[in-house]
Amino acid sequence: MQAGKILFVDLDATLLSDDKTVSKGNRHAIRKALDQGNYVVVATGRPVESGRIVVKELGLTMPGCYMIAFNGSVLYDCSADRVLYNKTVPIHYVYQLFEKARQAGIYIQTYNQMEVLTEKHSKELDYYTEHSKMRYKLLPDVVAGLEEEPHKVLLISLEDQKLLEDFEQENAAWAEGKLNSFFSSTKYLEYCPAGVSKGMAIEYLCNFLNIPIENTIAVGDERNDISMIKAAHIGIAVQNAVDAAKEAADDITENDNNHDAIAEVIGKYILL
Structure with missing residues (x-):
C-alpha cells in the first residue's frame, strides 16, 4: 500500500456518539478515506477486546486498519489480527x-x-x-x-x-x-x-509503516489524548473536548461527537 495520510481517532466522545454508536456520516467518511489508500487507527484507552468490538462493527478489518489499545500499551494490526507490540505493568x-x-x-x-x-x-x-x-x-x-x-x-x-x-x-x-x-x-x-502513551504509539506505528509524521492527523477529546494530539502533525480536538485538549490542538472541529466531527476532519484534511 502506498503511503497515504494516517488518521488516529479516539473512540469515546470522539468517534462514538454519546449513545456509543458511530454515525452514518462518520462511517461513510472513514470508508472513503480507506478506499483512497489512507490508514485509520482507532486509539483508545479501552482493552483490545473492547476496542475489537467497535473495530469489527465498523468493518475496520482490512489492510490499513490498526488499533492503539490500553492508551498505548498495545498496538494491534486489525487486518492481520495480531499484536505488533505490548507493554505491561509489573x-x-x-x-x-x-x-x-x-x-x-x-x-x-x-x-x-x-x-x-x-x-x-x-x-x-x-x-x-x-x-x-x-x-x-x-x-x-x-x-x-x-x-x-x-x-x-x-x-x-x-x-x-x-x-x-x-x-x-x-x-x-x-x-x-x-x-x-x-x-x-x-x-x-x-x-x-512508564513511557506508554497514545503519542508514543503514533511514533512507533509511523516508523513501522514508514509513514512520515507529516502525514499524521490525530483527533481526541480527553486528557489522555493530549500526547497524540501533540505528536501528530495536525492535532485536533473535537468541539466537546476538555479545555486542556483544545489548548493542545492545532484545530478544533465545528461539530461535536454527536454531529459527525470525524467526517468533518476527514473531509477537511484527508480526502482528495
Missing part, C-alpha cells in the same frame, strides 16, 4: 496500586486478555462493563489471580473526581519512573507502564 506495582486504592477507599480494577478483574461487585463495575461491553471476573485477591502482567490498572470514582485527583497527586512521587498516569474521563484514572 506485578509488584499492580499489588501496590491495589493496596493504595484500598486504603483510599477507591474502586480499582485490572484486566486479563478477555475480562475485567476486580475484587467485588460495585456500581463502578456495572458502569464500566455497561459502557465497554466486557465480561468480568471477581477474585478475592486479584493480584494473586493474575496469570500474566496486565497492560493497565484503572481507578474509578463516579461522583468525585477530586478523590482521583488527590490520589494521583499523593502518589506522583511513588509512580515517577514506574508508571504513567492520566485521566481518560472525569471518572477514570489510568495507570499504564
